[in-house]
């Protein structure tokens with residue numbers, strides 16, 4: 785039974801690793817609300833910031849980072865989403 789649980793967790797962990805989702809860190813003071821990040825995003829972001837611009841409150845599984853590259857004021861930063869271990 786214990787092995788099944790470990791195998792299940794391993795499968796989930798491997799799946800999430802293969803997706804390499806990212807989380808965003810937006811410099812809202814720099815954002816000029818041009819909307820470019822939303823315009824280039826290939827998915828329905830699902831979350832809209834207080835300024836109706838970009839998804840930031842959940843990991844992005846696609847992680848193409850086109851939004852980050854297109855931002856004219858470099859307001860978008862990102863890092864790999866880390867799954868915290870559960871004890």
Ligand code: SF4
Pocket residue numbers: 821824825826827829839844845846847848849850851852
């Ligand atoms: S990384 Fe790609 S898919 Fe994710 S929010 Fe940015 S543009 Fe959209």
Ligand code: SF4
Pocket residue numbers: 810814815816817818819820821822837838854855856857858859860
């Ligand atoms: S592309 Fe940059 S400046 Fe334009 S709305 Fe998005 S975060 Fe703001």
